Amino acid sequence: MSRRLLRVLVMSLALLAIGAPALAKEGATTKFDSLPTQWYAGQSYTLGYTILMDGVEPYKADRTAITATSLDGKTELIFPGTPDGKPGHYTATVLFPASGTYHWKVTQGSFFPAHDLGTVSVLPALGTSSASTPPAADPLRDAAPFAAAGAALVALALITRTQRRRLLRTA
Numbered sequence: 001m002s003r004r005l006l007r008v009l010v011m012s013l014a015l016l017a018i019g020a021p022a023l024a025k026e027g028a029t030t031k032f033d034s035l036p037t038q039w040y041a042g043q044s045y046t047l048g049y050t051i052l053m054d055g056v057e058p059y060k061a062d063r064t065a066i067t068a069t070s071l072d073g074k075t076e077l078i079f080p081g082t083p084d085g086k087p088g089h090y091t092a093t094v095l096f097p098a099s100g101t102y103h104w105k106v107t108q109g110s111f112f113p114a115h116d117l118g119t120v121s122v123l124p125a126l127g128t129s130s131a132s133t134p135p136a137a138d139p140l141r142d143a144a145p146f147a148a149a150g151a152a153l154v155a156l157a158l159i160t161r162t163q164r165r166r167l168l169r170t171a
Contacts, residue, residue, distance in 0.1 A: 028112040029055050042125040044095040049081070051088050051108050051115075058088025061109030066092045068102040068120070077102070096122040 033048035053059040064081035081090035099122050105114040
């Protein structure tokens, strides 16, 4: 009985191992021709990109766009991609209206999930000064000296207490 059970178990695992690749969903990636090193608010950028199925074959998407969302979620910007002659190659004109950090991604058609690009930091528009806004205070950095002084005082009090007890025992 145990041999039969072992054979069934081994055969089941073998069938699962053979069928696993069939369950895997093919993926797509987006490769940009080039990206700016710095982004400025109010400046438009024309970005060329290629959608590649399985990272190799150009994919003709039924729809594509670059989407940017501010980190607070209040602003969502959508820049539609248009086919650019070569199969799977698109261009989109991107313009961030305000400085800040945005999370952005590329829609790769209706079959594949969007390609996450992470975050992009947009600097203030050229010719404007960001000195009008003071840097935000860091409460942890400001409290660190006080915390260190408090820890030193507690340690000193414990050492003094221990030494007093030792002196009283020896006397």
